[in-house]
Amino acid sequence: RKEVEQDPGPFNVPEGATVAFNCTYSNSASQSFFWYRQDCRKEPKLLMSVYSSGNEDGRFTAQLNRASQYISLLIRDSKLSDSATYLCVVTGGSYIPTFGRGTSLIVHP
Amino acid sequence: DAGVIQSPRHEVTEMGQEVTLRCKPISGHDYLFWYRQTMMRGLELLIYFNNNVPIDDSGMPEDRFSAKMPNASFSTLKIQPSEPRDSAVYFCASRLTGVAETQYFGPGTRLLVL
Secondary structure, eight states: OOSEEEOOOOEEEETTOOEEEEEEESOTTOOEEEEEEEOTTSOEEEEEEEOTTOEEETTEEEEEETTTTEEEEEEOSOOGGGOEEEEEEEEOGGGOEEEOOOEEEEEEO | OOOOEEEOSEEEEOTTOOEEEEEEOOTTOOEEEEEEEETTTEEEEEEEEETTEEEEOTTOOSTTEEEEEEETTEEEEEESSOOGGGOEEEEEEEEOTTSTTOOEEOOOEEEEEO
16 A cells, blocks of 8 residues: 555646645655645745644645544645646655655646 | 755666655755655655654655655755556655744655556
8 A cells, every 4th residue: 555645636626716636645654735736847945834623724724633543635626727636745754755646636727 | 945856857768677756845944745646645745854864654655665864955865666556756845843834835846667
């Protein structure tokens, strides 16, 4: 079983739609969780951290379920500019990250 | 502030040649990471340094790969000899301990080995 697993997609949604991605991780001792965004032919960039209590940043909501070992990202009112690959990141001791392979999102007019 | 700087941005070489990738981390960051990204395997951690010391190189694919960090502002990843299967995007990232564990990536080097 891979350490961090994501549905590669692509998720193809119209503008204004709500879309959700899940990510599962295998190490129950994982400490920190993040979502990164990677645009085509660009480097990954931090989108948001994921806290146990859940957190929201504008149209983006991230949640963590430690019991089931998954994290989620919800995007409301999708914009064309949200089209990208979303990488799930899990860290263990020393905060060394393990990246998922990413979920591709395509938002169309 | 300048972000992580990588050079070259693109490299095309022939099989058997030596390739050297360079990275300048963000000033003051004490961790430096080298990653490789391919369609097949995603983003893989190759090696990371803390305060210029290599901590874990278990991700380095084989002896053809080596990495150094002679000082806090410079690191190299060398492939000798290069092979077509080394073709990938190589990212360098840096991080400051105690600051939300956020990694900052450089723009990457796109390597094509013919």
